[in-house]
Amino acid sequence: MASENKKVIPNKISPEAYQALEDVVGPEWVSQDRAVVETYSRFSVDAAGQLRKHQKDPTTMPACIVLPQSTEEVQAIMRVANRFRLQVIPFTNGMISFSGPTTPLPTICVHVSRMNRVLDIDEENMTATLEAYADYGQLQAEAMKRGLWNGGSPLATTLCKLSSQATFAGIWQTDLKYGTLNRNIVSTKVVLPTGDILITGSDTVSGSNCLWEFGPGPDLLSMVRGSAGTAGIITEVKVKLHSWTGGTDLPEPPAGRPCIRDYHEPKYDTAPPPQRVKLLWVEFPDYDSEVKALHEVAHSGIGMGLNATGVYNSYYCSQTQEMTLERVKNKFFPAYNCYVILYGVTSDRQIEYEEKIFREIMAENKGTFLTEDHKGDVLYALAPWNLDCIRHVTGFRMNRFFYGGSIVPGGLLKDTAYKTREIWSRTINAMGETYITDRGGIDDTPFLYAIERGSRFWLSEADVYPDPMDVEKLDKARALTVAAVTDFVSQKFPPIGMGVSIEPLTTFFPEQGPNAHLFFRKIRKIFDPNSIYTAGRQVFSEEEVKAIPQEMFDAINGLRAKYGMPPVEKK
Numbered sequence: 013m014a015s016e017n018k019k020v021i022p023n024k025i026s027p028e029a030y031q032a033l034e035d036v037v038g039p040e041w042v043s044q045d046r047a048v049v050e051t052y053s054r055f056s057v058d059a060a061g062q063l064r065k066h067q068k069d070p071t072t073m074p075a076c077i078v079l080p081q082s083t084e085e086v087q088a089i090m091r092v093a094n095r096f097r098l099q100v101i102p103f104t105n106g107m108i109s110f111s112g113p114t115t116p117l118p119t120i121c122v123h124v125s126r127m128n129r130v131l132d133i134d135e136e137n138m139t140a141t142l143e144a145y146a147d148y149g150q151l152q153a154e155a156m157k158r159g160l161w162n163g164g165s166p167l168a169t170t171l172c173k174l175s176s177q178a179t180f181a182g183i184w185q186t187d188l189k190y191g192t193l194n195r196n197i198v199s200t201k202v203v204l205p206t207g208d209i210l211i212t213g214s215d216t217v218s219g220s221n222c223l224w225e226f227g228p229g230p231d232l233l234s235m236v237r238g239s240a241g242t243a244g245i246i247t248e249v250k251v252k253l254h255s256w257t258g259g260t261d262l263p264e265p266p267a268g269r270p271c272i273r274d275y276h277e278p279k280y281d282t283a284p285p286p287q288r289v290k291l292l293w294v295e296f297p298d299y300d301s302e303v304k305a306l307h308e309v310a311h312s313g314i315g316m317g318l319n320a321t322g323v324y325n326s327y328y329c330s331q332t333q334e335m336t337l338e339r340v341k342n343k344f345f346p347a348y349n350c351y352v353i354l355y356g357v358t359s360d361r362q363i364e365y366e367e368k369i370f371r372e373i374m375a376e377n378k379g380t381f382l383t384e385d386h387k388g389d390v391l392y393a394l395a396p397w398n399l400d401c402i403r404h405v406t407g408f409r410m411n412r413f414f415y416g417g418s419i420v421p422g423g424l425l426k427d428t429a430y431k432t433r434e435i436w437s438r439t440i441n442a443m444g445e446t447y448i449t450d451r452g453g454i455d456d457t458p459f460l461y462a463i464e465r466g467s468r469f470w471l472s473e474a475d476v477y478p479d480p481m482d483v484e485k486l487d488k489a490r491a492l493t494v495a496a497v498t499d500f501v502s503q504k505f506p507p508i509g510m511g512v513s514i515e516p517l518t519t520f521f522p523e524q525g526p527n528a529h530l531f532f533r534k535i536r537k538i539f540d541p542n543s544i545y546t547a548g549r550q551v552f553s554e555e556e557v558k559a560i561p562q563e564m565f566d567a568i569n570g571l572r573a574k575y576g577m578p579p580v581e582k583k
Contacts, residue, residue, distance in 0.1 A: 022049065022073040023118035029096040033078050033120070036088040041126070044076040052077040052123050053103065053112075059416040059478060059489040061112055066483050071113050074101065074121035081126045083201060083209065083247040089122055090207040090245075093544050100205070100545050102245045104145060104176035114548045122245060124175075130154045131248065137221060138253040139198055144175040144246055151251075152262075161256040163190030164317070167328070167410070175200075175246040179239050180512055183471060186317035186353060188310065188462040190254055194237050194510075198225050201248035202236055205545035210244065212236065222250055235535070238511045242550040243539065255357050258286030262399065276331040281396045288356035289316075290363050291398055293382040293391060294374050295346035302348040302457060303429045305377035309352060310425065310467040312373065314366035317353035318462040321397075323452025325349075327412045329393050336411045340448050345390060347456035349382075351397060413447050414480035416489030418473055419496045422509015425460070425470045431505055432458045432472040439496040446478035446485040446492070471509050495571065497521075502575035518551045520568050520580055557582065 024044060033042045043049065053074055064072045080086045093100045099119040101112070113119040128145035135158050140151055148165040151174070155161045164184030166172045174182075174193060178200065182193025190196060199213035199222050212233035215222040225233050236243045263286060267279040274280075285291055296302040302320060309318055321328075325345040330336040339345060352370055356362040374381065382391040419436065421428055437454045445451055452458065453474040461471040476492050478485035500507035501521045508517070519529045532551035536543070548556050560582070569579040 018068040020068050020070050020073075022046070022070050023075045023116075025075045025098055025118045025120070026096065029092065029098055030076065032092045032096070033076070033089065036092065037078055037080055037085055041079040041081075042076060049073055049075075049077055049121075052079075052125075053121050059476070059486045059493075062414065062416075062480050063483065063486050063490065066486070071116045071119075074113055075118035077121050077123050079123050079126050083203060086122060086124075086203045086245050086247055087207050087209060089120070090203055090205060090545075093120055094205075094207060094542050097542060098544060099547065102241055102546070104173040105171050114546050124245070124247070127247060133158060133160070133253070135160065137223060139222060139250050140253055141248060141250045142174055143248060145173055146175075147171070147173050155253055156256050156258065156262075157260050159256055160253040161258075162193075162251055163196055163254045164193070174251060175249045176241065178246060178249050179236060179241045179243070180510065183461060183463075183510070184317075185319060185461070188318045188465065189316040189355070190252075191464055193251070196252040197233065197237065197249060198222050198252055199250040200233060200236050200246050202244040202246050204244040205540035205542075213250070215250070238513070240512050240514050240546075240550055242536070242546050244545070257288045257355075257357055262286060278331055278393075278395075281329070281331075282392075283395075283399055285398050288360065288363065290354040290367065291351055292354070292367065292370065293351045293394060294349060294379040295382060295387075296348040296350075296380075297378050299348055299429075299433070299457060301378045302350060303426060305373060305379055306350055306429075306460065306462070307425050307467045308373045308377065309350075309370060310462050310465060312369055313465060314354070314369050315352045316355035318350065320348075320350045320457045320460040322347075322457040322459050323449050324459050325394060326449065327410045329396050330411045333411045333413075337448065344393070345456075346382075346387075349457070350460075351394075412449055413477040416446065416476040416478045416486065417493035418475045419493060419500065419507055420471055420473050420509055421500055421505060421507055422463070422469060422471045423506070425462075425467045427505075428470050428472045428509070429458070429460060431500070431503070432474060435496055435499045435503075436474045439492055439499065443488065443492055443495065446476055446482075446489045450474075450476045450489075450492070469509075498571050498575050498577075502572075502577050513550055515548055515550065515552055516564075516568070519557060520572075522580065523577070554583075 078089055080089060099115055099117045101114065101119055101121055103121050103123045124144040127143040129143045130140060130146050130150055131143060132141040133154055138160060140155060142151060148169040151162050164186035166184055177193050178197055184192060199211065199215040202210045204210055210232060213222055213227050214220055214224040216227040263284045265280050265283040270280040306318065306320060309315060323340065326336045326339045330339055354363045354366045380386065421432055433453060440451060440454055459473040463469040463471055476489040478489040497507040497517065501523050513528055513532060518532060522529060529551050533553060536551060543553060565582050572579060
């Protein structure tokens with residue numbers, strides 16, 4: 013009861029430091045007003061972050077919000093932070109717990125929402141240059157006017173910013189043909205924690221066209237990719253574009269565009285696919301048939317996107333939370349299914365040819381197509397996926413509880429598909445779910461993303477969605493993901509298949525790397541000598557490790573011992 017009456021008072025920076033920030037961006041674009049700070053810092057959409065809020069932890073809020081409008085202003089902000097030894101975190105769309113303050117010290121939140129332009133589209137070299145807050149919807153709108161597009165989009169087109177995704181996963185739902193965002197980056201402009209400006213790729217050569225992601229010297233772009241935002245603040249990102257034959261405008265559903273009061277109605281979800289794009293759905297009698305079919309399709313060289321969606325069908329295709337629950341309980345969607353996106357980039361006959369191959373593979377693997385005559389109601393319900401290749405805001409939703417965490421292992425399809433199911437089943441059955449949809453990947457297929465041709469690399473995903481107001485469920489959600497991660501590591505399988513290192517996985521699981529934390533500490537000292545920028549997000553310093561409560565060490569070592577791994581030492 014004491015915590016319920018506790019008054020949360022956020023940290024403050026000194027008047028001198030605040031004045032210095034005002035001098036950089038102007039009084040209108042910096043604020044420590046409580047309402048402004050909370051509005052601009054919706055951090056920690058995960059179980060651990062939400063638990064801190066229940067505990068009335070004031071360090072979940074930054075001391076002030078700063079909104080720069082240029083690379084030069086971001087650079088000046090970082091120099092102010094170094095002068096006054098102020099902690100800094102960047103903010104775009106708020107990616108999980110990585111967006112929140114990383115220490116109890118007063119923290120500046122550099123919010124890049126004013127840097128939201130598509131700066132240039134180079135039709136000849138097929139690249140686009142974007143500011144940090146530009147999103148996939150903006151890029152698609154501008155590029156397709158020129159017969160180009162970026163090759164894919166995530167589930168939340170206007171929420172996800174390419175700059176922030178470039179430092180994490182950059183997963184699209186169409187990775188099969190063009191690969192992930194991280195494989196389509198040509199160059200980045202980054203303000204380092206010291207305030208220096210780093211440009212990566214062939215852009216570093218004065219006067220040259222930006223044609224290649226590698227520049228002279230070490231591959232510094234790879235330091236930025238997968239850094240979870242710890243390498244610096246990306247202010248510009250240049251990405252590859254690809255041919256687009258889908259038309260200059262995205263198709264709208266026959267019902268037109270919804271308003272806020274009625275957007276939940278199914279009729280607004282029925283937008284047809286763009287020109288020369290076709291989406292086919294198939295169900296399977298069992299998991300083995302599905303996995304074998306996915307493998308063969310990936311090897312065949314057809315399609316632009318290939319995925320198995322599992323419980324995500326209920327989240328994404330249900331207009332209300334109640335409908336999500338009803339459909340999961342009644343198993344409305346087939347437990348084992350997949351879809352393929354066919355794209356006629358060369359001709360209309362390409363779709364005809366690729367569909368023929370796809371149908372042959374499905375026939376060999378017991379696949380049954382969803383049609384108007386076979387489970388037509390299910391096919392209609394799946395209509396929100398029709399624009400999976402690009403995404404727009406009409407009809408997008410995720411009706412589920414609060415995001416509490418994930419496991420996202422990656423590797424060969426067969427290994428990833430079966431290992432995810434094995435470990436997630438063992439974890440959920442031992443500890444219990446927080447919400448019925450946590451069993452996604454156990455009673456049906458996990459979400460399987462085809463990342464490239466040949467089935468060489470796939471990502472899998474299983475999530476937990478607890479009630480954000482239920483502390484016990486939040487605590488269980490956190491325990492579920494940590495236990496599953498430990499299980500993966502104990503079996504020498506990467507629990508995060510995107511190549512991202514974040515704490516506490518980096519230090520407490522030295523099997524990964526191995527001992528990657530020792531290398532990351534050296535990198536951190538070079539690029540952030542004053543330890544002011546997202547400290548402890550990618551790797552704890554030795555001093556930060558010493559400050560970790562012994563109870564945390566004991567808890568993690570207890571979990572490691574359960575899975576047959578030696579303890580980590582506090583040193």
